[in-house]
Amino acid sequence: MSDQLRDRYDVVVIGGGAAGLNGALMLARSRRSVVVLDAGEPRNAPADGVHGLLGREGMPPSELLERGRSEVRGYGGHVVAAEVVDAVPEDGGFVVSLADGRSVRSRRLLVATGLVDRLPEVPGLAERWGRDVLHCPYCHGWEVRDQAIGVLGSGPMSHHQALLFRQLSDDVVYFTHEAPLDPEQAEQLAALGVRIVDQPVHGVAVTDDRLSGVVLADGEVVARDAVVVATRMEARVAHVAGLGLPVAEHPSGVGTHVPADVGGRTEVPGVWVAGNVSELTAQVGASASLGAMAGAHINADLVAEDAAAAVAARVGARA
Template structure:
């Protein structure tokens, strides 16, 4: 994936997932010099396939990304392996620093670094993440349909998550874990939909023949389950933007942290756009790619407007200088002739 990194580009895209590659594709097709700097740690790497993406449903994530890189390169864009460690403003743009000491200048930045899923501290969750420990019913629900599904209470969206998985199976158990037992309307909803609530801390998972077979409680009891849904806390990968005064903030849902932006990905820092999970915690691959395309188009439009302003200023300046020279010459000529 590594290509020679030039000193400067119109746009540096930080992050080579669906959002970053689609943004770079739009920019490269607009004849912009663009480089995608990718750290190589996609969030969906553990998954067997990408789902809910029209005409690409079930495609392995690595294959989708490789196709995307090839498309960006087809139009002259660059894709390089590297980890961005900082970004600072300089005259007319930004300087982006990479691990290892390399730097590259950019007129604009598109940040598509995604997020990190922070899982509850339960042994075994991380090892089975993306397999039979899942989070999104739209990404993984069909694959666990009609199975015995558990939902681990891990945040403000856990009851909602249980109701979503109930659409896919008649056998859903809600593990309260370390949270209080749901009450009020939430308890009524779970009961009405036949979702049993199990109280008590979850101590670990039971695995046999490399598949989940149950959820073990702290008291030793094991509840047989084929799959476990967990709502992770999602945190944007945006620490390298601190030098620009741009930092992740708490998402309104309480599900994690994101970098706020307007509907086209423009942040509060002029010249910096974001797209995908770094700003939209719930975006699936298709939505992230669409957001990247929108941000890429908006960045190109922003550069076009800047170049038009510069061209008008340059066009006016010579005429102003020539006019001034003609006036001076005329005045001097009049003086030479005693007028």
């Protein structure tokens, strides 16, 4: 279901994941006119269920989002399936352009477009992503507990991932690949019983549509049931380039994000961000919380602007 798109809103929310929908919910409950523009490309689409979210544990991502859309609509907000191609400041507000030629204006913007996971360039990983090629122990770890797990050294978080997944299984192998260990890290993993394979990885083996091993440079196949990778996470903002949002390396070194204050306000006047576009490691619950925070701050900003305009009008009437 999609709603009729109006010409103008108090707030346009770009991105209909947990952050965008929860931000819109806060705004709609504050009686703000708000629309969520959603291209329908959620990051967690390959996942079977949402985990670590109290009261919604294991719920399919599509069901969670559909409930969220229904809740936003229940308070008068709109949710429109649309691909945004640009957004630019105009006359103290913004114009958001859509791929089908339409455009919509708003006083404020909430950008909740998430991130893109860049997987290591190892054949076979992308096809298994979200199934038995994983990245987050809190999202997928329970599902692979006690299995044979391989951790592919692919980024600054790889050693940390090995520690986290060792909590879930006694059978963990660390493949140094592109992230060799320093002596202290190697000693730590060895002490925990993690086997270290110091050889490049050339691919993954699949048997009966299930991952069955990691293929090394010399052709050896190390039997594994799941492979953990550290993706490079990049804020998805190319389609709102006209806003001039700053993109910077995340302090953790795992990718790029849009810096913002605690309420999601960016350095671009009138633009807030929420969810993975600003906080790369946020899970669904945290992203929803960041969206709610941003929605409340946007409403407060509009309240202040409306009050100032009312005072100016009152003073003008007296004059």
